């Protein structure tokens with residue numbers, strides 16, 4: 001599984017790093033920073049939750 | 064979805080009716096079924112209700128601008144920063160402000176918040192009853208605000224008074240005369256500005272470890288913020304950061320008082336708190352809508368919108384849209400997909416969302432840890448205010464601990 005974040009769409013709701021702290025982190029402004037672009041199996045569930053809770057639809061997942 | 068109802072009456076919504084404040088979900092559902100873009104009663108301005116339309120509008124400030132005629136006339140004649148300005152100017156302010164409101168920064172305040180919540184509960188827990196709004200929902204966010212900016216907590220009463228003078232001057236003046244209330248509001252605004260002026264002087268001379276000091280020394284592109292900019296930012300924080308949290312706390316506790324099964328699930332499994340906070344934000348959406356000005360003629364949801372019209376993006380309606388949310392009329396603390404817009408979206412996403420979430424989490428946890436069983440006082444009913452859905456009257460009772 002791979003994740004990407006569309007930096008132009010992200011406005012810092014912070015749902016991603018709240019729900020999947022192992023996969024996503026935050027920059028100074030609270031915008032998303034991908035920590036693990038290649039998501040290991042044990043992190044895939046939280047990564048999906050992050051995608052499903054980002055109001056800006058800024059997270060893309062490729063299985 | 065059924066075709067839009069051609070009857071113009073049916074295409075009108077009254078967002079200021081008492082029924083709407085109490086149970087807006089019914090009105091939202093009717094809009095989705097009959098008129099996804101309606102016109103507001105009295106003002107006749109367009110009201111957009113579908114999730115897809117609302118998030119699209121939020122993300123297009125070029126079409127839906129936040130730069131509008133100043134409504135909260137306070138004699139400043141300046142827009143509120145950053146709420147009433149569009150990108151790219153707005154972006155510069157957000158770059159400066161965002162780091163001070165990040166989740167990490169807000170987490171530093173969490174232990175103090177827990178203390179404040181418990182101090183308030185200590186005052187009434189033995190009585191077995193409280194008037195939730197003035198006893199808990201109002202003072203908690205106000206205390207958080209004082210702590211955040213770096214103001215003495217002893218100024219709480221003074222602050223509450225001025226805040227009410229601005230947001231609900233009619234409570235203070237006991238008058239419905241617009242002119243009387245406008246004068247009261249301007250006077251309260253003047254006093255708040257004077258108060259903040261003093262604090263700015265103080266922090267310029269004696270820097271502290273607080274937001275006010277950071278604002279005084281902050282720079283955009285090598286330039287310091289002007290005194291007016293700092294004043295306007297503080298003022299907006301006050302307008303945006305108090306009643307919103309108060310309203311959300313009231314909506315949440317009123318919901319849980321009426322739904323004991325869900326309340327018990329929260330008491331038994333405190334780890335559900337975050338999910339409950341998000342789901343109740345979605346279901347109740349206390350800031351029901353945000354205003355924008357149309358920048359050109361458009362047709363949205365079958366309704367023509369003219370350039371220059373004031374448009375309401377009905378966040379609350381978007382948040383129960385069945386096209387976006389599975390089983391949208393069910394309140395589910397374990398909802399897997401919840402992209403709610405209670406904090407808005409796009410460039411104006413609530414600056415205080417991380418603070419608000421922290422306050423809500425702490426308040427819900429501490430309340431239910433200390434007062435797990437409670438109900439609305441028998442024979443009484445909660446009363447919601449229109450606009451921001453503050454539960455002005457929410458008398459609660461419980462068995463006092465022995």
Ligand code: HEM
Pocket residue numbers: 129144145146147153157299300303304305307308311349350353354378404405406407408410411412413414415416418419
């Ligand atoms: C549960 C509580 C809260 C809710 C539901 C809420 C809701 C909102 C919404 C919907 C917006 C978007 C307005 C728009 O798009 O025109 C907004 C903006 C804003 N909020 Fe909040 N808010 C809350 C708490 C707070 C707190 C605690 C603060 C600050 C201490 C705050 C400060 C702001 C500011 C400064 C803006 C303007 C941001 C901009 O325009 O760039 N809010 N809020």
Ligand code: SF4
Pocket residue numbers: 005009010011012013014015016017030031032053054055056057058059
């Ligand atoms: S949830 Fe979405 S908008 Fe929010 S920080 Fe993460 S990627 Fe950005």
